[in-house]
Amino acid sequence: MCRPWLILFLSLSLTLLFTSARAKVPAVIVFGDSSVDSGNNNLISTLLKSNFEPYGRDFYGGRPTGRFCNGRIPPDFISEAFGLKPAIPAYLDPAYSIADFATGVCFASAGTGYDNATAKVLNVIPFWKELEYYKEYQQKLRAYLGNKKANRILTQALYLMSLGTNDFLENYYIFPTRKSQFSVRQFQDFLLGICENFVRELHALGVRKLSITGLPPMGCLPLERATNIFGQNECVDEYNNVALEFNRKLEKLVIKLNRELTGMRMVSAPAYDIFYKIIKKPSQFGFEVAGMACCSTGTFEMSYLCSQYNPFTCSDANKFVFWDAFHPTEKTNKIISDHLIPGLLAKFSH
Secondary structure, X not given: OOOHHHHHHHHHHHHHHHHHHHHHOOOEEEEEOOXXXXXXXXXXXXXXXXXXXXXXXXXXXXXXOOOOOOOOOHHHHHHHHOOOOOOOOEOOXXXXXXXXXXXXXXXXXXXXXXXXXXXXXXXXXXXXXXXXXXXXXXXXXXXXXOHHHHHHHHHHOEXXXXXXXXXXXXXXXXXXXXXXXXXXXXXHHHHHHHHHHHHHHHHHOOOOEEEEEOOOOHHHOHHHHHHOHHHOOOOOHHHHHHHHHHHHHHHHHHXXXXXXOOOOEEEEEOOHHHHHHHHHOHHHHOOOEEEEEOOOOOOOOOHHHOOOOOOOXXXXXXXXXXXXXXXXXXXXXXXXXXXXXXXXXXXXXX
């Protein structure tokens, strides 16, 4: 027989845990590429944009925001799980002010990478520039809230980093420059060296809570499968193996930096395995299609090629793992986020 006092005790305990999570993470701050960009590319001169239909058709109000998705992306779900707002605004969006950014802000830019050469491919915001925007944000936040309150937010905020795919798929495997300089393993180390320097600089600026997402199973993106003609349009194993090796090295780097940087609490968010499982066993997660995307023909289109005038776009994105040839649907983003959130709450809410 279930005792009323036990139910009350459990509910109070859960309430206290959730309230603690809210108190300990006053903001979610985001760096990275299109996996986490909430609209910064809308405001720069690049062809890589998504602020038009059918992007955002399942977002609040059916509004395209610049997210490369039909709806929300992982930082939005993570922010909501910590009791903060359900959608993180883009730093360059003039519709928002420092008052909005005080509880969460996104500096990410679709198409960018660790390597500056990656950002140049599609003329997007380089990774170093995201850090400069963050420094500017720190100054604005201090001017708005005063040093003491702003510093508390900046130190206790949860920081998210997600990038690296473009360094390989839009740079290393496409253009000869880096390939002539580095073997793929050397290129991994080159990128992780940039990552390490970035984290050290963040730490020097007061950052203490950081989650870095490694590479996804990038050989399974619809674009890569569509061009894998001799492999019967299956996942490209070479690319997936590169991603797995990179992620193992990233985990070692996280251990090293946790040891060396005073007060730093870092995690490597394990997104690869759950994403790969969704792609390989889509029906277990309620999907019908994993090899092709919802938008247009589902093989190579993204950004302007994924337009509202294309008659092939699917009517129900929830049946698809991928929204366009490079990016997951909101449903996939939510499943991956729900997989990561318990670990983030356990690590960063006390």
